[in-house]
Amino acid sequence: MNVRNVRSCVRVSVVAAAFLASGCAWTTQTLEPPQAPAWYGGIQRGAGRDIVVVPFVDRRKMPHLCGIKKNGYSQPAAHLLCSMPPERWLSDLVAEGLSESGFDVSSAIEDAPPSALIVSGALEQTFVEPDMGVFSASAEADVWLTIAVSNKNGFRARRSFYVKGSDTYLGGIESAGQNAFDTAMRETVVDVVAAVENLAEARP
């Protein structure tokens, strides 16, 4: 191996390393809706009680984006989009979860009896972003939802839900980003349904 060969070897190595570092993070990806959480049979705590789930509102700072991809230098390189508004997914899935729990769910406030709980929500954040580490990268998905529960008698309660999903990956972010997003969205729904049930139980 002469000096020229060593130089060529080094050049090829540097180019290969730079290629590995840049990754294939340049294409826009669309995140699909998560599957509904798995609802199982058992005690239905709702007992036919009326509850209203108002479609949630979107208060995200960047409503056109559901996440980003990054290159090897941790700079944003491409967008992750949602195939439909995530606040709609969340309110639909929460309504479905409460219905599975035995509540009589509707979306019309006008027809609701005074004691019926009215669930409304605001999506503050839903974002998927790679967290670049030394030896690996993790797709992290944050979902931040504030829920307000009220009734026509004047009761009002509020609670903030912040759920993180993550999936560590070696190759591309595509499937890891979707996994992290699914996990965070589904867990948010389960958390909200559980918390509303506990609140409804505490307020006869």
Added chain:
Amino acid sequence: MTLRRASLGLVAALVAVTQLGCRIYTLPPESAARLNDDHWTIEHDDTAPAPPANEAPPVVVPLVPLRQRPEVTAAMQTPRDAFGIPAGLYAVDPLLMAHRHEVDVRARNASASARTFFIAAAIWGAVTVALVATAPVVARHAESPEAARTLFYLWGGITGIEALGSAGVALSQHADTSALERYYRETYGR
């Protein structure tokens, strides 16, 4: 001179590969936990207006507290699982089961990542061994043996670090179970 350039190039490549990134839009777990309330904040309590004397009061279906139901009381006596939750409770509380399902999904994702990184560690380890083992042979046939040997050892060192790092990532994979445990505490007061 060649050795110096080679070393600089490799160090630059290593720095590029191991760029430490920081979160831009998402939050670190400890900040996220602060925004994840563990109870409701009651902003205004209702005092339902009394109905007129000639009207019957509205019928409100009272919900039987979960922990007072006989099937739940019986399930609480069953042996506890790894999370400290009575195993029989999953069959009667659908939301506890839904939370458990999410933990299982997270665990499956974590173990898939762990497998991937164990394989990566094995490959990097094999490359390390190959580089270190062939360095003396290559040096014997090279015009500048010292430079060739150093280059192979340097790459061997880098791939060795990658192997150890990948193994560390594989071992650090775990599923977040905080949502399940929090639901159990909130619902059953344990």
